[in-house]
Amino acid sequence: MIRSVVIGTGSALPARRVSNAELAEQIDTSDEWIVERTGIRFRHIAGEGETTATLAADACRAALAAAGIEAQSIDLIVLATATPDQTFPASATKVQAMLGIDDCVAFDVAAVCSGFLYAVQVVDSMIRSGVAKRALVIGAETFSRILDWEDRTTCVLFGDGAGAIVLEAQDTADDGGRGILTTKLHADGRHNELLYVDGGVSTTGTVGKLRMKGREVFRHAVTNLASVMTESLAMAGLSSDQVDWVVPHQANARILDATARKLGLAPAKVVVTVDQHANTSAASVPLALDVAVRDGRIQQGQIVVLEAMGGGFTWGAAIIRF
Numbered sequence: 001m002i003r004s005v006v007i008g009t010g011s012a013l014p015a016r017r018v019s020n021a022e023l024a025e026q027i028d029t030s031d032e033w034i035v036e037r038t039g040i041r042f043r044h045i046a047g048e049g050e051t052t053a054t055l056a057a058d059a060c061r062a063a064l065a066a067a068g069i070e071a072q073s074i075d076l077i078v079l080a081t082a083t084p085d086q087t088f089p090a091s092a093t094k095v096q097a098m099l100g101i102d103d104c105v106a107f108d109v110a111a112v113c114s115g116f117l118y119a120v121q122v123v124d125s126m127i128r129s130g131v132a133k134r135a136l137v138i139g140a141e142t143f144s145r146i147l148d149w150e151d152r153t154t155c156v157l158f159g160d161g162a163g164a165i166v167l168e169a170q171d172t173a174d175d176g177g178r179g180i181l182t183t184k185l186h187a188d189g190r191h192n193e194l195l196y197v198d199g200g201v202s203t204t205g206t207v208g209k210l211r212m213k214g215r216e217v218f219r220h221a222v223t224n225l226a227s228v229m230t231e232s233l234a235m236a237g238l239s240s241d242q243v244d245w246v247v248p249h250q251a252n253a254r255i256l257d258a259t260a261r262k263l264g265l266a267p268a269k270v271v272v273t274v275d276q277h278a279n280t281s282a283a284s285v286p287l288a289l290d291v292a293v294r295d296g297r298i299q300q301g302q303i304v305v306l307e308a309m310g311g312g313f314t315w316g317a318a319i320i321r322f
């Protein structure tokens, strides 16, 4: 049976790291408020010359090096982002050019904070159907460029960054084999006004700024994330006590705690990077995954659950035998 196996992970962050105290010098907020309500302490903010595509390409170089393979052997690049370098072409094609890959399939996926989970399902389907053999799946964002820096209820919550994985088609045994076991996605477009950008090519002709009703998003996030994780574990025939690691979308430490509690998962099994990176939207899951792989927590053969929820609403989960 062909499965998509993670053979390398990588990530990249902008050089500039901004603390809550630094933000409090410009807007009416405090380190205490941000830490207590969100768990966030730092975020990285892209500077001149740092874009979604440059961060994505850096994350890919790290993932390719970890996998020990040449960029030329990649036949598919899928980049999840809500903050592309240009309206078109897809930033994935910029990444392809930056990596020096002569020919492959390359396109972007837009599902905001769940974008990486959407990209994983698309790539996993293309690998299992034989269309692709080795793929880069990327989540990369520069949300700092769509934040309203005068709106303290949103601008303190987000950061920039990128994460990438290399997925390879491998013939693995039906049980006990490594690879992506299940993916499950959802969308409910009725909640557009709870989390959106107030501009767009086809409406205002502008880029727009992020708007969010945080309290309502919070409530939906806990319910949807707990339910999609339960659903995907059932699809994989696993119980929550067989899970070694949960790598959640890093939006808010209180959402992570509440979701883990709902599923009866020990907090020690949840990878948390929101304190260091804030919410990096589609980049947050692959960034956190790379941190936990590189520090040695996530080991080959372990059961790893990825999950995310974002604007749309969209939400999803993936179960991987790493």
Ligand SMILES: CC(C)(COP(=O)(O)OP(=O)(O)OC[C@H]1O[C@@H](n2cnc3c(N)ncnc32)[C@H](O)[C@@H]1OP(=O)(O)O)[C@@H](O)C(=O)NCCC(=O)NCCS
Residues within 6 Å of the ligand: 028, 029, 030, 033, 034, 037, 038, 113, 152, 153, 154, 156, 212, 213, 214, 215, 216, 217, 218, 221, 251, 252, 255, 279, 309, 310, 311
């Ligand atoms: C955004 C969030 C942290 C706000 O926390 P909350 O407990 O709901 O706080 P509220 O929005 O009710 O605001 C409480 C008070 O803090 C104030 N406040 C808001 N932002 C603030 C800030 N950055 N600094 C200081 N005070 C702030 C509000 O003005 C309000 O003051 P008031 O009571 O005098 O009106 C929380 O709702 C949240 O995390 N939501 C989920 C958001 C998210 O993760 N979205 C992404 C999903 S992909």
